[in-house]
Amino acid sequence: MSANAIPRQTARRAVWPGWLAGVQRLGESPVGMVGAGLVLFWCLAAIFAPWLAPYDPNANHFDVGPVAPPSAAYWLGTDDQGRDILSRIIFGSRIVLTIAPLATLCAYVVGCVIGLLAGYYRGWVDTVLMQVCNIILSFPVLILYVIIMVKFGPSAINIIAAVTFVASPQVARLVRSQTLELREREYVAAAKMRGESAWYIMLIEILPNARGPLIVDACLRTGYTAITIGTLGFLGVGLRPPDPDWGGMIRDTYGFLLGGDVHMALAPAFALSSLVVGFSLLADGLREVSMRD
Amino acid sequence: MTEPAATATGPVLELDNARISYFTRAGEINVIPGISFKLGHGESLGLVGESGCGKSTVAFSIVNYLGGAGRLTGGRILFEGRDTARMPAEELRSIRGGKLAMVYQDPMSSLNPVIPVGRQLMEVPIIHLGASEEEARERAVRMLREVNLPDPESLFGRYPHQLSGGQQQRVVIAMALMAEPSLLVMDEPTTGLDVTVEAAVLDLVRELRRRHNTAIVFISHNLGTVVRVCDRIGVMYAGELVEEGPIGEVFRDPRHPYTRGLLECIPLLGTDKHSTALVPIPGQVPPALYRPKGCVFAPRCGFVDQARCTTERIATTYVAGSQGHRAQCVRSAEIPKWRRPAAAAGAAVGKRDKSDVLTIDRLRKTYRQSASIFAGGGGYDVNAVNDISMTAGRGMTLAIVGESGCGKSTFAKVLTGLEPATAGKVYLEGVDIGGVPVERRDKRMKRMLQMVFQNPDSTLNPSHSVGFAIGRSLRRLKDMGRREARGRSRELMETVKLPADFVDRKPRQLSGGQKQRVAIARALAGDPDLVIADEPVSALDVSVQAAIINLLIELQASRQTTMVFISHDLSVVRYLADFVAVMYLGKIVEYGSADDVFAPPYHPYTEALLSAAPIPDPDMQQKRIVLEGAVPSVTNVPAGCPFSTRCPRKVGTICETTPPPEQLTDTGHRIACHIPLAELRAVEPVITTAAE
Numbered sequence: 001m002s003a004n005a006i007p008r009q010t011a012r013r014a015v016w017p018g019w020l021a022g023v024q025r026l027g028e029s030p031v032g033m034v035g036a037g038l039v040l041f042w043c044l045a046a047i048f049a050p051w052l053a054p055y056d057p058n059a060n061h062f063d064v065g066p067v068a069p070p071s072a073a074y075w076l077g078t079d080d081q082g083r084d085i086l087s088r089i090i091f092g093s094r095i096v097l098t099i100a101p102l103a104t105l106c107a108y109v110v111g112c113v114i115g116l117l118a119g120y121y122r123g124w125v126d127t128v129l130m131q132v133c134n135i136i137l138s139f140p141v142l143i144l145y146v147i148i149m150v151k152f153g154p155s156a157i158n159i160i161a162a163v164t165f166v167a168s169p170q171v172a173r174l175v176r177s178q179t180l181e182l183r184e185r186e187y188v189a190a191a192k193m194r195g196e197s198a199w200y201i202m203l204i205e206i207l208p209n210a211r212g213p214l215i216v217d218a219c220l221r222t223g224y225t226a227i228t229i230g231t232l233g234f235l236g237v238g239l240r241p242p243d244p245d246w247g248g249m250i251r252d253t254y255g256f257l258l259g260g261d262v263h264m265a266l267a268p269a270f271a272l273s274s275l276v277v278g279f280s281l282l283a284d285g286l287r288e289v290s291m292r293d
Numbered sequence: 294m295t296e297p298a299a300t301a302t303g304p305v306l307e308l309d310n311a312r313i314s315y316f317t318r319a320g321e322i323n324v325i326p327g328i329s330f331k332l333g334h335g336e337s338l339g340l341v342g343e344s345g346c347g348k349s350t351v352a353f354s355i356v357n358y359l360g361g362a363g364r365l366t367g368g369r370i371l372f373e374g375r376d377t378a379r380m381p382a383e384e385l386r387s388i389r390g391g392k393l394a395m396v397y398q399d400p401m402s403s404l405n406p407v408i409p410v411g412r413q414l415m416e417v418p419i420i421h422l423g424a425s426e427e428e429a430r431e432r433a434v435r436m437l438r439e440v441n442l443p444d445p446e447s448l449f450g451r452y453p454h455q456l457s458g459g460q461q462q463r464v465v466i467a468m469a470l471m472a473e474p475s476l477l478v479m480d481e482p483t484t485g486l487d488v489t490v491e492a493a494v495l496d497l498v499r500e501l502r503r504r505h506n507t508a509i510v511f512i513s514h515n516l517g518t519v520v521r522v523c524d525r526i527g528v529m530y531a532g533e534l535v536e537e538g539p540i541g542e543v544f545r546d547p548r549h550p551y552t553r554g555l556l557e558c559i560p561l562l563g564t565d566k567h568s569t570a571l572v573p574i575p576g577q578v579p580p581a582l583y584r585p586k587g588c589v590f591a592p593r594c595g596f597v598d599q600a601r602c603t604t605e606r607i608a609t610t611y612v613a614g615s616q617g618h619r620a621q622c623v624r625s626a627e628i629p630k631w632r633r634p635a636a637a638a639g640a641a642v643g644k645r646d647k648s649d650v651l652t653i654d655r656l657r658k659t660y661r662q663s664a665s666i667f668a669g670g671g672g673y674d675v676n677a678v679n680d681i682s683m684t685a686g687r688g689m690t691l692a693i694v695g696e697s698g699c700g701k702s703t704f705a706k707v708l709t710g711l712e713p714a715t716a717g718k719v720y721l722e723g724v725d726i727g728g729v730p731v732e733r734r735d736k737r738m739k740r741m742l743q744m745v746f747q748n749p750d751s752t753l754n755p756s757h758s759v760g761f762a763i764g765r766s767l768r769r770l771k772d773m774g775r776r777e778a779r780g781r782s783r784e785l786m787e788t789v790k791l792p793a794d795f796v797d798r799k800p801r802q803l804s805g806g807q808k809q810r811v812a813i814a815r816a817l818a819g820d821p822d823l824v825i826a827d828e829p830v831s832a833l834d835v836s837v838q839a840a841i842i843n844l845l846i847e848l849q850a851s852r853q854t855t856m857v858f859i860s861h862d863l864s865v866v867r868y869l870a871d872f873v874a875v876m877y878l879g880k881i882v883e884y885g886s887a888d889d890v891f892a893p894p895y896h897p898y899t900e901a902l903l904s905a906a907p908i909p910d911p912d913m914q915q916k917r918i919v920l921e922g923a924v925p926s927v928t929n930v931p932a933g934c935p936f937s938t939r940c941p942r943k944v945g946t947i948c949e950t951t952p953p954p955e956q957l958t959d960t961g962h963r964i965a966c967h968i969p970l971a972e973l974r975a976v977e978p979v980i981t982t983a984a985e
Contacts, residue, residue: 186746187754187762189711190815192731194769195739208756 025289032285038278042271046093053087057244067261076267079252085264088244089271095245096275099156100225103163104218110164111171112214116202118172119179130176133169141166145228149237156239159232163225174217178210185209216287223279230272246272303374305476305508306332306355312367313347313354324350324581325532326606327368334475337502337509339519339540341555342529343834345578348512351529352480355510356389373475391421394469398481400461403468404453410464411437411449417471436467440497443922457923459490463497470501477502480512487696488861489920492905495521496919514834516559517864517907520544525617528552531578531589538618541911547631548612548620550594557634558839560868562908563980565887566846570634571868573840577804588622596628650822650855651685656717656727658700658707662928675927677703679879680717685823685872688853692870692887694860694902698924700879701859705827708857709744710734721823740770740819747828749808753800759786760796763815770819785814789844806837813844820852827859842869863906867891875899878927878935885962894973896964897942903979916979934967944968 026032045052054075055061060082064071068078076085114133118126136144148162182188183206191205232238233247241248246268253264313325325347332338340348353359354370357377365378372393377385389395397403405413414433418424424432437445440463453461462482469477479498483491499522502509511522519526520540527537528551536549547553554574561569576593579585585592587603594602601623610625612618622628658678677700685691693701706712708719710731719727726738746752753762760782767778783793789810800808809829816824826845830838842865849856860866866873866887873890875883875898883896890899904918920939931937937948944967953965964973 185754186748186752189709189746190744190752190762190812191765192711193709193739193742193744194766194819195731195734195736196765196769204757205754209754211756 029285029288035278035281042093042275046097049090053090055084055087057088057091058242077263092244092246096226100222103160103225104222106164107167110168112175114172115175119176136169182206212290216283219283223276304331304333307371310368311370314366315362322581328534332508335506337523338525339511339523340527346529347532352478391472393476394474396469396479396482398484400465403465409450421472440467476508478510488905516909536620539616542618548625549622550596551590558836560864562864562906571839574836649684650687652720653683654718656681657715659715676879681881685855689871690856691872692858692866693874694866695876699876741822743816743821745816745826745829749805752812755800759811766818789814823855825857880935883964889962893976897940898936914981
């Protein structure tokens, strides 16, 4: 049998190389495209905030009085301190879109290491690591967040630390289950037989093949982290005022909601939910596309 | 062969130019352009072909069960004269499982895991024949007895998971036969079973067909199983039925080049690499969307005549003077009579005169099974590999054969160091590596011993390119630099007969056979002295299998590499091996040169294995030895001879209580059995060729 006899058209060629091919394939899923559109919308808002926002987000405009309803000058009205709500939402997206992905990333780094170690070595390493994770997972999440934030004080770094602490055990469980399956693959045995180190096998042979479910989960998790940041802001243990933070903006309206001035709460709530829905749909789309193979 | 046909009027099944398509997002994909055949009462037709040839699609279309995407887009499928595609859903449901039954490959997915098997059997006559509870129960017990299941009464209340694979498949067959079907469609019914179990199930199917006069469509990739069950054979290629006819005629005088190709690439039990050459079919089956115009086989055909073969669809011609033997080939009457190809000179490997590369001395691998804390006690030991000794010389192939659970894969893991041995020694070039796990082996030891794995889809890391996989081995084992490793990877690709630019491909861009070639290249990267191949061809189609076997033989001859070849397929082992060890429940029951092991004296287990092996040649006579029961679990090995629970030649209680002595002949052939050698020598050979 000569080499020429092997047909070469068996390869399914992607139009774009590497990871871009994934983006190209996302186009096959309408749901995923809607999600990607929403996320992209907020990303653009965050990047171009200084040019898009009509006013300084922290400036007080008392020309229309505090808690002004939407008008031609202030499209979404002003809040109790006379600040333009639209500008605050646009600038608020910067905060959410920085902290949420960063916190998720940190949770993933820690979670992947724990999950890989537990799944690869099994035995007592697995038992110890997973029991620690289970203990963390058994706390009511919100109470855990509040305790951490109250103890260490409100700041962006502490939010990231808190999210990492709470979410990494969940990530670890996911990575561990993937690792347990992938460690039995023959290419892992082949790597052992050529004398690769345990870390090489975990990071180069196993982790890249777990990426499918991990990317989907990371998308969803970023959305949930956005909610968490909002929740912490609403509880008053999030970021320090006066920086615009969507959760904090909703909390500020609390006293006025009963008076019927719902516009102050609706706008940031809508912004937050559209971002979270965007991440969820994007995750759904990615899952749909990855299932097609 | 007796023909029980023509007992009733009209065919049971008739496919009249049936055209089947699947509808996907990419549009219509026509998988079967038009297939026609007839099946009379009590007849059996075997459909064979490689994967992707549309065998299963035909099977599903007969029961009109193609799923949402598949549809009959032309022609007719008539079951007892009625068109199944135009039948009302209600009527279709009443004949499925009744007059028309199906048996699939995986029995576990045909049985409901939460209902006792007896209850599931009873449902059939209750639904299809309107039987009462007592009547149904009686019929079910009778049918279980008929499929040779021991103690049907107690089996009745058991759940599917409490039965062995062979027993499950028997229950599925019993269920299919409950309503006295006139047609039974079987799709790879024995593919997941061990050879001895497979043989018993095939004999059962044959027997039941005679008794109930049921017509059978039997689909298999294995020509040998078809010979055992059917009297007609249909060869499918790329959606077309390229040849069909009585089994004897088709095998003796195949008229389609694809049929010839299939026969030439399968090792026949009794032939070896010195006497016969395997001729792989070049290229691969084209996907449904890229089928060539004219004859679908033309691009791979050795008899192709461009002018006539590639212009229009080929008509079917009948062979003159035959019993309905037809082929879809324009040259079917012109091509010469078929002869099995003889081996090219030079395939011979020298006699065992060189040093032993591998010496295994009383090797043992024990797993500790922890008992339940409620049962008390600290658990017990399971001997997966139990006290085995053997040697392999340079450039030789030592084959390990046995059924699943016999410990052959554990043995491979111990050799590779992926699992350390519990006791005993393994000397590789004089260095003891038996108890040394792979992490503690030094670079030289790792380089000396490499492995080719079974599953082409898991042997290469899907995230890395082919060049990365081979290059990494070169850099680790031969201390090459990045650039040097890259150049050498390209050379290795050509060694395994792949284009050098394949190094940039990802595994998903390769076919199964190509992946396995890359895996061989990776194993050869460090120029090993010993390669362990664990079922390297069992997941491949026969034509690809032949090419890989040829490659292994060629590489081994040119490099003088020793190979330990692990397989359950006796034909492949007979073809490839110089030395053979037959394993049963962790023990080696017989060991010797291939010529010695495959001829009397046999160990009774080897004899049974040989009699069970499916042979794709109706002219070969094979002794029938049916083994009772299944392989016992390794947790429950008999104290004496491990084979004593199933042995048809059992001497007496001595077999159960005393481990058998190892009897050695003067040629180094070793048999562990209580029966004296002289008596074993007198046994007739299992396989004999009918006088011509």
